[in-house]
Amino acid sequence: MxxxxxxxxxxxxxxxxxxxxxxxxxxxxxxxxxxxxxxxxxxxxxxxxxxxxxxxxxxxxxxxxxxxxxxxxxxxxxxxxxxxxxxxxxxxxxxxxxxxxxxxxxxxxxxxxxxxxxxxxxxxxxxxxxxxxxxxxxxxxxxxxxxxxxxxxxxxxxxxxxxxxNADGDLVLEALARDACRPLTVAEHAARHGMTPAELRTAVRRGAGCSPKDYLLGIRLGRAKELLAATELPVAAVARRVGYDDPAYFSRLFTRRVGTAPVRFRAQQGRTVPGGWSTRIPDAEHPPTIITGHV
Structure with a gap:
């Protein structure tokens, strides 16, 4: 039946x-x-x-x-x-x-x-x-x-x-996300987790469907966009905060992957408000509470 x-x-x-x-x-x-x-x-x-x-x-x-x-x-x-x-x-x-x-x-x-x-x-x-x-x-x-x-x-x-x-691959992804903006190579990331670069590639491919390099780059560029749109930090400072000591290299990489230069992205997306968002770095893990009414 x-x-x-x-x-x-x-x-x-x-x-x-x-x-x-x-x-x-x-x-x-x-x-x-x-x-x-x-x-x-x-x-x-x-x-x-x-x-x-x-x-x-x-x-x-x-x-x-x-x-x-x-x-x-x-x-x-x-x-x-x-x-x-x-x-x-x-x-x-x-x-x-x-x-x-x-x-x-x-x-x-x-x-x-x-x-x-x-x-x-x-x-x-x-x-x-x-x-x-x-x-x-x-x-x-x-x-x-x-x-x-x-x-x-x-x-x-x-x-x-x-x-x-819930296997080790996801724990690795969480750790990579936390450390994504540190100036570390893929080999250095692997060593921090007691893995070979090949083992790290396998774990990230299984968990995220991409290479460690692309996984880290996606997080870095996302963070860079947030900083460009919501702060007045110079591009060189944004580059350093997301792990790039060479601002020229960061600008070329950002332009190639995003399709527009960092300064142009800021001009298009910038939402800085004097005395508000522009005075602090937005925290992706703790977004602000939006109040819709009065108590």
């Missing part, structure tokens, strides 16, 4: 230009029938929040699936799976497609080579799937845009929910 609810959509060519669109959503539980063997031309994220079952790889190997878990069904890859007939399982699925999936795959959010992913908690992803299901009501004029935005959110939620996101 099983229960199933599902909706499928056909986004217009205009909506497909969003880069990532939802093709369907479903909520099912119980002793669901076996799926496959079959091959799809789009992606499906199957979130299993209760129960257990099995998944068979294209080479014939079979592995146990125990909730909470994620099944990645990727285009062109045969898949074959089912819940245990005695226990069944509780699943929510989302079908999606679009060129942006290639970028999410490169960042490690979608893992074609790991179709069965243990999750630490299915609550976050299931909450997003629930919102997609509610958006799927008939007559919703924002259906395609709303569900497209939710698929982005789902991919983030699935990344956060992975059982390995």
């Amino acid at each position: 099983y229960h199933t609810w599902m909706r499928f959509f056909t986004p217009s060519p205009l909506h497909r230009r969003l880069g990532l669109v939802c093709l369907g959503v479903g909520l099912q539980h119980g002793t669901l029938p076996t799926v496959g063997p079959r091959t799809l031309d789009h992606h499906v994220a199957v979130v299993i929040s209760a129960g257990s079952g099995w998944y068979r790889f294209p080479d014939g190997r079979r592995t146990t699936v125990t909730a909470p878990a994620l099944l990645w069904l990727t285009p062109g890859v045969p898949h074959h799976y089912a819940p245990d007939p005695g226990t069944g399982w509780d699943e929510g699925f989302v079908d999606f497609t679009g060129p942006v999936t290639a970028t999410y795959t490169e960042l490690g959010h979608i893992e074609p080579d790991r179709p069965v992913v243990p999750l630490a908690d299915a609550g976050g992803p299931r909450s997003v799937i629930g919102r997609i299901a509610r958006a799927a009501r008939r007559g919703n004029p924002l259906l395609e845009v709303e569900t497209s935005a939710a698929v982005h959110e789902l991919l983030v939620a699935l990344r956060r929910a992975r059982a390995d996101t």
Whole structure:
């Protein structure tokens, strides 16, 4: 015995230009029938929040699936799976497609080579799937845009929910973020954590989907933008605060990555207010409280 609810959509060519669109959503539980063997031309994220079952790889190997878990069904890859007939399982699925999936795959959010992913908690992803299901009501004029935005959110939620996101890689990312603006090389960062540069690259790639250099640079440039927009510090002082002793090198790097020079960015984005923000350095970890009314 099983229960199933599902909706499928056909986004217009205009909506497909969003880069990532939802093709369907479903909520099912119980002793669901076996799926496959079959091959799809789009992606499906199957979130299993209760129960257990099995998944068979294209080479014939079979592995146990125990909730909470994620099944990645990727285009062109045969898949074959089912819940245990005695226990069944509780699943929510989302079908999606679009060129942006290639970028999410490169960042490690979608893992074609790991179709069965243990999750630490299915609550976050299931909450997003629930919102997609509610958006799927008939007559919703924002259906395609709303569900497209939710698929982005789902991919983030699935990344956060992975059982390995609390491994050492995340601790390394936190430490790198704290020390990002110190004038340290990638090798020096690795040594501080008792790692080789190759081990650090692996940990950062697994946790953030990019190299340590790009991860550190993103934090440094973000901080530099905050200082340029909210303070009157000279560009050379901003460079030093984000880890660059050579202001000319910092300006060239900022211009190349941001697309505009630091002084021009400040002119476009500057929000300095005499006696206010311009008198102190904004703290990203402790934003000010915005008072909307009087007590």
